[in-house]
Amino acid sequence: MDLRIDHVTVAGRDLDRLADAFGDVGLPVEYGGRHSNGVTHMAIVGFRDGSYVELISTIAPEAESPWWNGPIREDGGPCAWAVEVDDIEAVSADLRGRGVPVDGPSTHERTRADDTLVEWDLTFLGEGDAGSTLPFLISDRTPRDCRVRPTGDLASSPIVGVDTVVLGVPDLDAAARRFETAFDAGRPTLGSSDRLAATTASFPDAPVVLAAPDDGGWLADRLAAFGPRPVAYLLGVDGDDASRRPEVDTDAAGSLAGRAVEWLSVHHPVGRPYLGLVDARTRRA
Structure with a gap:
């Protein structure tokens, strides 16, 4: 299987502070919107090959996140990674056949600041937080450029x-x-x-x-x-x-x-x- 990094995640207590830290060194950040879990929101540093860094935090301070709660609440920084797959059903089935613990695929979404709905499928592998050791799998339902595009001059x-x-x-x-x-x-x-x-x-x-x-x-x-x-x-x-x-x-x-x-x-x-x-x-x- 060709492992194509889709994105990596950086978690912290304050999304604005994360965005400022990246922007201060010349990495432009774009607000990505709220997740459908109603708890987290994210920002993107998008690169020209389509991969990106996701900055994530909770919308409300001290809220408990369903994903990466420890790294968010304790300013843990790097916390997860995802790989892009074309046929998430087939890849999930293959990994399950290899004896890898598989949870999914399942559909997820977020709403961008311009009210565009972004949808994708995820499969989680292994134990613990998504993407903590083995990557989680991601496949787009809406056009990929709805989910990510190069930010600022990174194109x-x-x-x-x-x-x-x-x-x-x-x-x-x-x-x-x-x-x-x-x-x-x-x-x-x-x-x-x-x-x-x-x-x-x-x-x-x-x-x-x-x-x-x-x-x-x-x-x-x-x-x-x-x-x-x-x-x-x-x-x-x-x-x-x-x-x-x-x-x-x-x-x-x-x-x-x-x-x-x-x-x-x-x-x-x-x-x-x-x-x-x-x-x-x-x-x-």
Whole structure:
């Protein structure tokens, strides 16, 4: 199965603060509207390949969200990811046949600020919050450009879109087996990351890097607080014009899974960089 990242999610207590944090570094944000659950609303940072970052919070402060309640209430930041599929019924059935816990498909919707109704189908995989380790599946019912389009000047930006999801996991081998079972991910390449204080596992044909903490540190603390889930997202870039890139944190450059990473100066709400830029023309390790 070709894993095409549809979107990744960043959760926090205040949607306006999330939007400001992205806008302040040069990533334009567009309000996306309220979800049909009546509790959450979202904003979008849309890229030219069709992928996007979803910023999500509750409409009313202190409200309990049916999805990602912990990351929203505790300013957890990166919390979930989704992959786009053409035939969600068929893919859901295939994954169920592989022994993956499957919930769905089910239909969901939100209403944009211009009163446009957006509808899609979702299938949740595995246990726990949607998209916390295995991605959830999404397929549009209404035209895709109703749900997402490039925001601001990102239609012509060097940023292509969301390239890779970095997942914090407590057990590297167990997590790798889940991806092999579900998506035929194959044998991962092991590495290490000083910035994450973790051992990593990356796959040649899957847009994901697994990271297990070596011994204590912030990643171990995050796993204790929120469980396995995304800790960072890498955005692919295919141009060399630095003047048209978002603001980077000059103290946070490094590498991950064999690829050079420039980390953006988006620290809210977690207090550390969690959005990186990588060369979209390089293959994953």
